[in-house]
Amino acid sequence: MADTPPHTPADDPACVEVVELVTDYLEGALPEAEARRLERHLDTCPGCTEYLEQLRAIAGSLRGLTDESFPAELRDGLIADFRSLGNA
């Protein structure tokens, strides 16, 4: 990818475009030049900065939010099956 020109207004992405790129940015999946372009936008845009921080907060704070667990009786049944398979 070619180097981007120095910061010019024409180079600045619109916020409506930035919000679609935030996860790719957080995942490190944006090409270098595009990542820099996004960062320059963030430097001067409080709305997109807030948006990015909110998605980052969501990404980083859901550990332990769990409504899933494997029923203990199924677990214990499987382990008993495993034991009996070994003795077969």
Place this chain on the structure above:
Amino acid sequence: MKRLSKSGDEDVVTALRRGDADAFATLVDRHSRAMIRVAMAYVPTRAAAEEVVQETWIAVMRGIDRFEGRSSLKTWIFRILTNVAMRAGARERRSVPFSALAEAENTGEPSVDPDRFLAADHELFPGHWAIMPTRWPTPEEGLLAGETREVIAAAIAGLPAAQRTVIALRDVEGWNSEEVVDALEISPGNQRILLHRARTRVRSAIEAYYGAVEEIDYEAVTAQLMGDTVEQEPDSQ
């Protein structure tokens, strides 16, 4: 989540082949919750998902001698799970590969309501925020604290299946992108799209919960920039 190293896999596989029930129990405890999440993408009920997980573990204990180590043990287990879940889904007449689910959910839906932005032909701020993201209490105060937890849980539960599965594995279970891509057999690009859609929907739900939106008075800002006099003061933020 710490990934099993190759040698870690070898130790576990050796233990399983030896009939070490503790090793099997550890494996069941480590993966079953995530397996239920994945199975839920294929079958309609919680009970059916539990059956899929149970059947998968039986296949794992019977088939461990055939594991060749060409993928990680975890990937191998999740491939079996996918096959079992697809068969179960077929019985329920709703079997589609995960990649097809992912494709169907990729509707190009915007991450933020387009009404939140100024028009593309706006004179000074095309496509910029008209209504800023609503601020909410910072993570230190706890996104999972109090009622927000319920909001987030409900938002995730209400997501389309592929998005729900990806955000659950990535953000709730803490898997990395490579693990999710391997287990669900989707492309890295699709994984990111699903994750983005899921996180943005959770964000919207939290924002809606905190309610108030902050509208920027761009007309006043524009007028001021252009040197016009305005009757109203720009909103302070």
